[in-house]
Amino acid sequence: MATLYTYAESNIRKTWLLMFFFFVFLIFLGWLFSYLLNNSIFLVIAVILAIFQSFFSYWYSDKIVLAMSRAKPIEKKDNPELYRIVENLCITTGLPLPKIYIIDEAQPNAFTTGRDAKHAVIVVTKGLLEKLEKSELEGVISHELSHIGNKDMLLQTVIVILVGIVAMLSNFFLRISFWGGTRKRDSRDSSGAILAIFGLIAAILAPFAATLIQLAISRKREFLADASGALLTRYPEGLARALEKISADRNQLRVASNTIAHLFIVNPFKGEQAKNWIIKLFSTHPPVEERIKALREMSV
Numbered sequence: 001m002a003t004l005y006t007y008a009e010s011n012i013r014k015t016w017l018l019m020f021f022f023f024v025f026l027i028f029l030g031w032l033f034s035y036l037l038n039n040s041i042f043l044v045i046a047v048i049l050a051i052f053q054s055f056f057s058y059w060y061s062d063k064i065v066l067a068m069s070r071a072k073p074i075e076k077k078d079n080p081e082l083y084r085i086v087e088n089l090c091i092t093t094g095l096p097l098p099k100i101y102i103i104d105e106a107q108p109n110a111f112t113t114g115r116d117a118k119h120a121v122i123v124v125t126k127g128l129l130e131k132l133e134k135s136e137l138e139g140v141i142s143h144e145l146s147h148i149g150n151k152d153m154l155l156q157t158v159i160v161i162l163v164g165i166v167a168m169l170s171n172f173f174l175r176i177s178f179w180g181g182t183r184k185r186d187s188r189d190s191s192g193a194i195l196a197i198f199g200l201i202a203a204i205l206a207p208f209a210a211t212l213i214q215l216a217i218s219r220k221r222e223f224l225a226d227a228s229g230a231l232l233t234r235y236p237e238g239l240a241r242a243l244e245k246i247s248a249d250r251n252q253l254r255v256a257s258n259t260i261a262h263l264f265i266v267n268p269f270k271g272e273q274a275k276n277w278i279i280k281l282f283s284t285h286p287p288v289e290e291r292i293k294a295l296r297e298m299s300v
Contacts, residue, residue, distance in 0.1 A: 062113040062121060065263065069111075069255045071101035071123045082129060085138055086122065089145055093232060098122045098148065107251040107270070108132060111263035112144040112152075120148045127251060132242055139229060139239030140246075143265055146228035152221045222265075226291050230298050240295040247288040 030046020076083040082100065090097050098112070098120035108128035114120035122144050132140065146152075230236035246266040256268035267285040 059115070062115060062119070065113045065260055066101060066121065066123070068257065068260055069103055069123060071103050071121075073099060073101050079129070081134075082124070082137075085134070085141055086145075089138065089142055089232060093145055093149055095145060095148055096120075098145075100124070102126060102129075103253075103255060105251070105253050105255065107253040107268065108246045108249055109253060109264045109266060109268055110140050110144055111260075111265065112147045113263065114148070116151070117148050125253070127249070128246070131245060131249070135233075135235060135238035136242035136245065138233050139235070139242045140265060142229035142232040143225050143239060144229075146225040146232065147221070150221070150224060150228060152225065222286055223291065223294065226295055227298070230295055236295040236298040240292045243288050243292050243295075 026046045027043075030043040033046075034040050034043040074082075079100075079102075086100060087097060095117050098114070098117075099122070101121055101123040103109075103123060103125045105125045106127040107125055108131045110122065110124040110128055112120060112122050122141065124140070128137070128140065226239060229239055233239070243266060250270055252270055253264075253268040256264075261268055262285070264285075266288060
């Protein structure tokens with residue numbers, strides 16, 4: 001029978017497999033684009049990027065995410081109550097105390113990042129601290145600690161870097177192709193023309209494929225973290241009410257972007273922004289209603 005420990009071990013394997021897959025994928029794209037452009041520079045760039053992303057995404061992806069979200073570190077004296085909640089829940093789970101960061105935004109939301117439990121960071125918005133009751137805040141923190149305990153945060157944070165690199169390489173190829181940089185071939189060379197078309201299709205679809213991997217991983221992880229967090233506090237209703245308040249809040253999160261949206265406990269896009277068909281198509285979160293229903297069924 002699967003346990004939280006087997007899920008955690010599974011996530012470690014998935015992280016390394018994901019990094020290996022993107023390593024091979026980047027080199028393949030580099031070879032394809034170099035062949036089509038008759039220039040080996042793309043292959044060289046791809047190899048460098050593949051090596052760079054494998055190292056950099058493991059050691060520094062969390063720092064990039066914190067910079068992108070404009071999160072600022074706080075100490076215990078800055079918010080003793082928040083620290084007490086995190087400390088008490090960490091004692092219960094046996095996890096080391098993570099660093100705590102705050103985003104100065106009115107929208108209530110939160111996420112976690114870091115490569116392992118010893119280097120974990122919990123990020124909450126100012127709005128979350130102002131609008132949630134203690135039991136609700138405990139539910140959110142327990143959810144984020146579950147991401148740490150299940151070793152989700154490295155997997156989710158690494159995706160930010162990997163998807164970005166694939167998109168950058170594909171965009172570079174499309175720009176060069178648009179300005180006439182494709183490999184010149186004899187008009188009778190139908191195989192070359194087919195390969196050129198395939199290269200353009202690959203350049204367009206590669207970022208979408210990378211994003212679909214991100215979606216599949218993120219949605220499953222949210223349900224598991226909800227269940228694990230509810231078991232931690234033994235009060236599923238607290239997290240359920242927190243999800244209701246967060247999803248109902250209409251404040252925009254100015255630092256939100258498609259790159260880091262999957263990290264937050266609830267989709268940070270609100271109002272008209274959330275209705276955008278592209279954002280809806282690539283939503284990284286399962287419907288909040290389904291998550292709340294699952295939590296309340298745990299209380300029965």
